[in-house]
Amino acid sequence: MQMLLERKKRRIDELAAAGQGGTSLAKQALKRMLRDPVALVGLVIVVLFVLLAAFAPLLAPKDPYRPYPELLENLTVTNIPGPMPGFLLGSDADGFDFFSRLLVASQQTLIVAVLATLFGLMLGMIIGGLAGAIGGWVDSLLMRLVDVLLSLPALILAVSIAALFARSNQWTVIIAVGMVSVPVFARLLRGSMLAQRESDHVLAATALGVKRTTIVFRHMLPNALGPVIVQATLTLATAILEAASLSYLGLGDQDPFRAEWGLMLAQAQRVFEVKPSLAFFPAGAIIVVALGFTLLGESMREALDPKNRR
């Protein structure tokens, strides 16, 4: 099983080893990236998505949180009103303005993805940092734990965490989705710490009598930033998909006054045959955004890879 885990692990370790070169290398990597059309496509998608999320409440033509009588009027079990004047995409299954809801949902989708990633990053950083900084048996024990978590299928792990809460809400989703990335970040940070422990700048700092914690926070962590940003970008994509999966399994945010693409998509299943566009739009949005983060993350990884230095 070691061998098979190997692939996942090697991917993380290679990333941890990359980008250990300070600012000039980071600049070079950035330059390489900006010449790469794939990176640009990813960047454009991500920037547009973030702007949309930031300004969605201003852009939404109607109030997304209340049903409209004009829409409710024609709403039956077999008919959900389509586009009509004032309502660009018509109604959703509950008589709300679908277009406005779709716009504001970008906000919650981004918030959940970002917070879940941050949660994974923080916890992963603590575990990986401790293992890397202390070493010895603490390191072996923590890394065994990380390997076990890494070998569980992502959705199973997320589901088991989410099921521990009697009622699910946005925080349980964030924790469950975040847990999936904890082992990845832990391994990444540890790898980076180990790579630097022997390096000259850490040796120099130790020789100057700098405190150990200062060395870790001032001299080691900043150098791990590149790989962490890459991994976080990739994690944002999977976080959006996993949050959607949890919603579909009934472990999502239950608050009807918070629209989120994954939840909208999951709920659209009930009425898929009446109005498929209720699923198409949130699904399309998820696909484009997840693709954007993936493209950006993968091209950053390539740009950081010393093998691609030209």
Added chain:
Amino acid sequence: MTGWALAGSHHTGGSMLRFIVRRLLQAIPTLFILSLLIFAWFRALPGGPASAMLGERATPQRIAELNETMGLNDPIPVQYLKFLGRMLNGDFGTSTITGDSVLTEIGRHFPATIELAFAALFLAVAFGIPFGYLAARYRGSLFDTGIVISTLVGVAVPVFFLGFLLKYVFSTQLAWLPPSGRQDVDIDATSVTGFATLDGILTGEFDATLNALEHLALPAIALATIPFAVIVRITRASVLDVLNEDFIRTAESKGLTAQVVRTRHVLRNALLPVATTIGLQTGLLLAGAVLTEKVFVWRGLGFLLAQGIEQRDYPRLQALILLAAVVYVVVNLLVDISYAIIDPRVRVS
């Protein structure tokens, strides 16, 4: 001469055996940590373990009884040992939904999951390897770009949405294939193995097999997309790596035909990492195609899990999570061993 040959073969067998033993021993701490995690999970269940295990039947009296019989009043280390004992005996309690023993339920639903997982894996491998190989061979062409883009999109699509879509197009609109289930109700098939497709062949009821295959098609396609995308990507990358190797240039300059170089040198070496990936994906598929099984009401382990989540059937969830992890560990172990058989370098490293 014979002596040499014997010594050689003895040596190989020995290193293989040592490798297997070493891998088995390495699995022990993993399983131990896993059992600790599941025990912690069990202790952390909402309302306490006894109440969670009883579900709706929980009354203060029954909770107290269960606390006593399961030893939940004992010190934590004792509790852990008792928990471990129950797990090893296959005692996972009874489902709060059906009232059946969880182990019986799992036994009943496992064949459906195996059937679906292997159908999906077959599709992913049968299409993934040729597509990946061709993309690498015609690197930079329109075909290659198309393949690379579609694999990236493939992993960005929520699996359950793909399920809705397939169902809508091929079942609701075109009415070519059934939308859900494993077999039509009016098909009165004899169950031998529990694998609906196989049973029909064994008993000569070919209409039953055909019917089962029709039901299998859509869920298998939906489930195959992600492994397909992963296999294409790995095959492509791996073939590109091998094409740059010195021994390929040597083979070509020796005057071997392109055909021979491709099959004997390129494909053979490129397939090693692909084999690893296939193993990894098998583990993932067996561990539960929760989303796909829910969409297509495919009564396998994933369906059991989805239903268990909706109704908070904790005994069932506990058993399924443990099973998912164990299946994954065992499949990984088997893949490692077969990997060591294919590639002798693995044994010594």
